[in-house]
Amino acid sequence: MSLDVLEDRLREHGYRVTTQRRAVFDAVSALGHGTHEEILRHAQTVDASLNLSTVYRNLEVLEEIGLVRHAHLGHGSPTYHLADHHRHLHLVCSKCKEVLEVSVDTANPLVEELKTSHGFAVDIDHFAIQGLCSKCQS
Amino acid sequence: MSLDVLEDRLREHGYRVTTQRRAVFDAVSALGHGTHEEILRHAQTVDASLNLSTVYRNLEVLEEIGLVRHAHLGHGSPTYHLADHHRHLHLVCSKCKEVLEVSVDTANPLVEELKTSHGFAVDIDHFAIQGLCSKCQS
DNA sequence: GTCTATGCAAAGTTTTTGCACCTGG
């Protein structure tokens, strides 16, 4: 996704195009996924005066206009990623905290069953899946 | 699960049996599931001087000895429930915030696939499943 | 009597908000 799309989408929704919004978007793009703090740190390499509250406010805006999404991988802060970022399920080991990434297709039977029997359109990768990895089960 | 089990389990692990621990356990049991604040409010109907920090500390103890577990249903605080509480998947609508409960068996194909191909032992109901309910998809 | 658990208050974290100033259009 290019910066052109960022500008267009912002304008479409009546938001202004600012250097801070570009910096936050770039940081999310470069990081793949990151928390507010991680995004701030990365974006500050471009604009050192960028403020954490601006990161909070702009991630909200970017999410509202559909360019960015967030997921909950653990008990702490959410992580943000581009909306067209490669999607995958996150398997988080509750013991060693390792995070495995597996194809979202693995969940297709569940996704389809919930759609058929409850009419629920699942966003399967919004929350991680917790459990014990093979090493921690002994 | 009765209070006898609470006492036995606490003693087994070298913890003391206190009125506060009973009150917290009772509150979780009565509420089905609740956040720290909700558990505090309920437990205070029995012991008005019960402190929030005691609720935090005791939920940690009760979880450690296996009587209580927590789940993440949304972006806020976790909710606590008895370990032998009827398990179900939580489907949370990202728009209207409604929470649907469906059988954990719905996820069996996913659970088995993750076990077979990645050796990962899923705790399927630890995190909610986000999406859009049938009403909010139009 | 000993040692853990509790209440209280204070500190630590994370996120939100108010406001004066700056900036995009």
Add this chain to the structure above:
DNA sequence: CCAGGTGCAAAAACTTTGCATAGAC
């Protein structure tokens, strides 16, 4: 210009910690 956006600082919300005392055993 002028409305919206930003930085800064303060507040709010949430969770943890230190310590003196109460209470379990």
